[in-house]
Amino acid sequence: MDEKLEELVQKPLHLIEIVRKVADETDVFKQDIIELSQKVETLNKLLQTLLHLVQPDTAPGLYARPAQRILSEVYTTLEKALVFLKKCKKTEMLKRMVNTVTSADIGRVKSAIDNAIGDVSWLLNMFSSGRDGIKGRMEGLPPIASTDPMLAWVWGQIALVHMGNPTEKEEGASYLASMASDKDRNGVLVIEERGIPPLL
Numbered sequence: 001m002d003e004k005l006e007e008l009v010q011k012p013l014h015l016i017e018i019v020r021k022v023a024d025e026t027d028v029f030k031q032d033i034i035e036l037s038q039k040v041e042t043l044n045k046l047l048q049t050l051l052h053l054v055q056p057d058t059a060p061g062l063y064a065r066p067a068q069r070i071l072s073e074v075y076t077t078l079e080k081a082l083v084f085l086k087k088c089k090k091t092e093m094l095k096r097m098v099n100t101v102t103s104a105d106i107g108r109v110k111s112a113i114d115n116a117i118g119d120v121s122w123l124l125n126m127f128s129s130g131r132d133g134i135k136g137r138m139e140g141l142p143p144i145a146s147t148d149p150m151l152a153w154v155w156g157q158i159a160l161v162h163m164g165n166p167t168e169k170e171e172g173a174s175y176l177a178s179m180a181s182d183k184d185r186n187g188v189l190v191i192e193e194r195g196i197p198p199l200l
Contacts, residue, residue, distance in 0.1 A: 004056070005054040005062065005064055005067055005068075006051065006054055006055060006056065008067065008068060008071040008072075009047055009050050009051045009054060009067075009071060010051065011071070011075055012043075012047055012071060012074045012075045012078055013044065013047050013048070013051065015075060015078045015079065015082065016040055016043065016044045016047070016078060018082060019040055019078055019081055019082050019085065020037070020040065022082060022085040022086055022089070023036065023037045023040070023085050025089050026085055026088040026089055027088060027089060028088045028101065029088060029101075029103065029106050032103065032106040032110070033085070033088065033106075035110065036081070036085075036106065036109060036110055036113065039110060039113040039114065039117065040078075040081070040113060042117055043074070043113060043116055043117050043120065046117060046120040046121060046124060047074075047120060049124060050067075050120060050123060050124055050127070053124065053127045053128065054067070054127070062127060062162065062163065063126075063155070063158055063159045063161075063162035063163060065155065065158070065193050065194050066122075066123060066126065066142075066155045066159070067123055067127075069144065070119040070120065070122075070123055070142065070144055073116070073119065073144055074116045074119065074120065077112045077113060077115070077116045078116075080109065080112060081109050081112070081113060084101070084105060084106070084109045087101050088101060114143075115143035115144070116143075118142060118143040119142045119143055119144045122140060122141075122142035122152075123142075125140070126155075126156075126159050126163075127163075150185075150186065150189060151189065151193070153179075154176070154179065154186070154189050154190055154193050154195060155193060157172045157175045157176050157179070157195070158172065158176065158190075158193060158194070158195040159172075160172030160175075161173050161176065161195070176190055176195050180195075
């Protein structure tokens with residue numbers, strides 16, 4: 001892992017500050033921008049909670065791969081939101097006449113922020129493991145994995161091996177081995193998502 005989880009969470013948090021500032025300066029779609037800002041605030045709160053959970057002293061042994069992929073996607077989503085918001089400023093009036101900003105554009109941005117909220121919520125559920133294990137918290141599918149549900153399943157099993165109680169670790173390892181031997185694609189997915197090291 002090139003960056004610590006804490007640093008990965010701080011990047012979108014920093015970008016949220018910029019998004020807030022630009023949102024306050026927008027001149028069109030005021031009601032939609034207010035709704036978008038509320039969604040960004042929800043995402044901010046979730047990321048602040050995640051930042052607390054991934055502190056090195058409070059989170060030894062976390063399975064970082066889903067967080068890396070999700071936080072990268074969240075950052076990209078916030079960048080797109082920022083580009084959209086900049087198009088809604090008075091200083092961009094002439095450019096707006098050439099590049100029309102539509103309500104469909106704001107709908108896409110709000111939907112992307114909703115997906116980011118869903119992804120970070122899923123991460124929080126995964127990282128909020130209790131002493132009784134995490135198996136019950138691994139339900140649901142994060143939006144990032146909606147086109148590839150097997151990804152969420154693999155993440156869940158690897159998370160069990162990393163963070164579960166001894167019984168769950170054994171179950172997770174067994175499922176990973178079974179999945180990897182079932183189809184070549186599953187084996188590749190387990191390898192790509194760093195599921196082999198915890199098995200060794």
